Amino acid sequence: MSARRTAARPARRSVSLVVGAVFVGIVVVTAVVSLFWLPFSLYDTTGGRLTPPGAAHWLGTDTLGRDLAAQLLVGARIALATGLGAVLLGGVLGTAIGLVAAFARPWLDDTLSAVLDIVIAFPTLLVAMLLVAARGASLGTAIVAIGLVMSAVVARIVRILARRVLRQDYVTAARTSGTSWFGIVTQHVLPNAWPTLAVNLALQFGLAVLAEASLSYLGLGAPPPNASWGRMLQDAQQTAFEAPAGVVAPGLALVVLVIGANLLADGLRDVADPTRRGRGATRGRVSRLQTGPVAAATETEATDGRPA
């Protein structure tokens, strides 16, 4: 008896994935380049106040005569570092807490969930400001603040995903196969939770970048001469009409990176969920509906052997 293949790996690509990857890629390349080369030093104030974009200064200069393009490049580094750092912290911490909640007895689970809800209710900026007041403004503090709040969101998601997996028969089968709980988490829970989690983390990345920009805009991010895009916006605010490049450049950069991250998240979801794309998409969707009358209409190729 040979296996029957459904639409195994459809050829159609996800547009969102490609566009998102390109946008994010541009920013990544910019950040990498900035590690080795900058058009001008950040400390170089010889450009003349608010010089318009030209051959020497591609985007012009700011009120202190510093090159805007150089700041933009370095800002890319900061945006990415924050995004990745916060996602790493939030992701790891959040997953750990989420797993604990998923396995916990009801009273512990309820307590944890309540705590998480409270943390989520706090605006990220508020937490950040509290931390900054305590420890002084720095990139590290910003990353920790954003990461901590993110971990609560991730924990909620991981808790639900883990519980869904733990209810499945294949987890019971793993237990009767002698697999330890640790083995069940690493071999079954995490791999099955990962696709949904990854999409969410991509979204959180975009949110982290925006959060850092907001913090820097408020002066709570890394201190000067840090070149965060948020701080650039703050600086250029007063002279926005005189020298629009100062506002447009960092603003556009933020837009590209955050939208790129969101499209990437969309694209990842398309790729991770085979029932949403190309051939077999409709049939896949029909078969995935588990409830009500449409469940009875699951007429996909691979469901022979299942009544109705």
Added chain:
Amino acid sequence: MTPAVQVTDLRITTADGAVLVDGVTFAVGDGERLGIVGESGSGKSLTALAVQGLLPAGLTATGSVRVGDVEVVGAPERTLRGVRGRAVAPVFQEPMTALDPLMRAGDQIAEPLRRHRGLRGAALRDAVLEAVTDVALPEPDRVVRSYPWELSGGQRQRVAIAMALACRPRVLIADEPTTALDVTVQAQVLDLLDRAVADRGMGLLFISHDLPVVARTVDRVLVLEHGRTVEEGPVQDVVRSPAQPYTQRLVGSARALQDALDAGRKGA
């Protein structure tokens, strides 16, 4: 007199062109009972959905489905709403998802009564109680006030049947109505369906993979395989002397299991 449901050459295809139902034709008249038997992938449930204009998005139906005088294929939603409930009413497999978990059973039965028979106030309340008693639910007052999760599977299915009957449809469409029920409860619900259909002179379209259940409930049967009609005829004939190999396999499997039970009973 036009048959209550007339399906002619029904084809259902997916957006990518896969054919799920291929040229199915049948009719259900008033008081007639037709069964559709098939395994998974046979297209039987999709056919039932097509008759009510409830095909999921992405699937297209061609051919003709006439419910009374109304053509369902390609009809706008407004026309379909008039057909659903009044001309055809469904009973599905999973009562827990067919019933709104947030509404009391009484309110759910009241809804079609209000919409299709225009009842209000005291008349509506009486009609709801009558509907609940009709489906042999014990303690009608308690049931009317209960939420679905407070009722057993069999009770929920009876509520779903009451909702379907409340509209006084010409044809009742039952898709695996007893598959999720215990065998003793199944017997009771099937008896209930029998009676309800006979008392009201309704047509019955009964869809199931369970051959013995279908044989017990309908007069004529259609056997589907991969979207095509393989065999049709009076159910007694089809079951006693299946003509097509697929039907023979189906009947054979059902008999094999039944024989095991009988061998035991005879103490052989």
Added chain:
Amino acid sequence: MEPLLALDEVSYRYPGRNTGLALDDVSFAVQPGGHVGIVGESGAGKSTVLRLLLGLAAPHTGTVSFDGAPLDLRDRAGMRRFRTAVQPVFQDPYSSLDPRQRVDRIVGEPLRSLAVASGSEASDRIEAALRDVGLDGDAGRRYPHEFSGGQRQRIAIARAVVSGPRVLVADEPVSALDLTTRVAVLELFERLAAEHGMTIVLVSHDLAVVARLCASTVVLRGGRVVESGATRRVLAEPETAYTRALLDAVPRLPV
């Protein structure tokens, strides 16, 4: 002869204040070679019996014994022996296989976790198990979603037999399958049991399925055993009205 598996005056209650006894004074034994059918409708306690038989929970009172000795869930070495010898097959072929793992990895899980075999010996056993259940040897490289419901159930059976168990505990193994597939899978159970010397414990609401496979039957209702004995006797001369009602309720084909 010591029974392979036995429940002795077992009671079980689920946590929570108002839940009654899920099982009340349940006793039965599984002898080597004597397939046992456990019949009951919903709420009868079938799932609880299953959990106890599979060592996933401990009874509140009474004992669950394996090879004559009471089962101690905390005895790791003992549990490893137990799990190697007692394996399950579940009802839903769609949730009993991890969708993100390849079939060979799924089937090989007991071998890895119970340290029964590794490396090439494991691969050989996996391939043999897949062939035993009627699937191609190369099915191992595919993923569950590429198979039909009946085939997935076969994969689940392959996983259950790969460790060479003595008892197969099957929970409604064919209820989710088409009629024609049901008979084929039941025949597969019979063949495997005979070839590998396994005893089957079959939990089902479907009397016909139990009648087809099991020499003895236990009828559960409301957490208690209402009737038990040789299947032939239970079917031919049921002692309780409930069993009679169950038998009468089964819809029959016209002869």
